[in-house]
Amino acid sequence: IREKTGLPVTASHELSAKLGGPRRALTTLLNARLISMIDRLVAATEGFLAARGIAAPLMVVRGDGALVSAAFARQRPIETILSGPAASLVGARHMTGLDDAVVSDIGGTTTDVAVLDGGRPRLDPEGATVGGFRTMVEAVAMRTFGLGGDSEVTLEDSALNPRILLGPRRLVPLALAGMMHGEA
Template sequence: GLRDLGITAPLMVVRGDGALISADQARERPIETILSGPAASIVGARWMTGAQSALVSDIGGTTTDVAVLRDGRPAIDPAGAQVGPWRTMVEAVAMRTTGLGGDSELHVQDEGLIGGVTLGPRRVIPISLIAHEAPDIVHPVLDDQLRSTTPGEFDARFLRAVPGIDAGGLQDRDRVLLDRIGDAVRPVSEVLKTRMEAQALRRLVTRGLVQVAGVTPSDASHVLGRVDAWDAEAAR
């Protein structure tokens, strides 16, 4: 344990308003830790920058949390933390959350007269990460797709089965699709044979049996040189 490492400091937990409470207090009243993650981000931003007043944006994998630092303290929501449509009456930071993050799926709008790009709300594995983990599979597929004269519906999209998840009770079509994916990373274009199988894939993803990889803001960060954690070449 920690004592074996010579660490005798008490374990403290961040409360939803940015204050610290003991582990025993958190165990007795876990509700007090609602929004403790964003609260810790605000306190951390204050400590790192020394700013007394600031707008703090915490961008994670799936969400972006925005809160206000006033006079060196997080602004508190007077109505209490909100979870979905419910007010908890627990004092916590005033925060706005958007379902967009570094792993939000990028969609290219190519129907109709107006094109464009949208993000989210689904989280996917970044292309740069899946290529880092399976370069021999991902790079040849991406190269073939780039050489194609027409873009494909499933370009830069890959699938990976999640090991250790109970797959009991699957419909026959879902089972066939899961077996087709197997243990390796597979391009979506090779897995889906019919439109009906797209529905089966959605069910597998919803159950957590399959993960989808696609283009994300994390890939854009690799292309721009702001991040160098995975495979930037695949992101390009």
């Protein structure tokens, strides 16, 4: 079908050789749903590079920290799941020179914690979890906490012993609010 039509095709045997029909089917479905999204992202990035006269191969980080071609990512976008935390681990290794470390990646609404083990990201042997579902994608083993730089932190109202509550609201960072609204 791919050869005759030029349309993307997702086949489960290309994504995983492991047994487990339901998880393979889920992984295949998620891959198929991500194809158009990654295609638009890659096309926009290639257009940006071309408009600036930059002739360089476009590489994408996979969920295990490896680099793959844009063409590979267009066919198998599911393998880019958790690429951000994986890239953070690879970057931490490069910047520190450490082979073994616990790396914390603090974003706007979450903090991801993962382990660099022997110079490589520690992978989740069970596969990445996407939307609460376990896939067959090899990706970084990571714990995510709902606290980031923009997370709302409040005290529980109307309680004798109030607890600290995190989110779910995202607040405008103070520095950005000051820049947007000036001195008030």
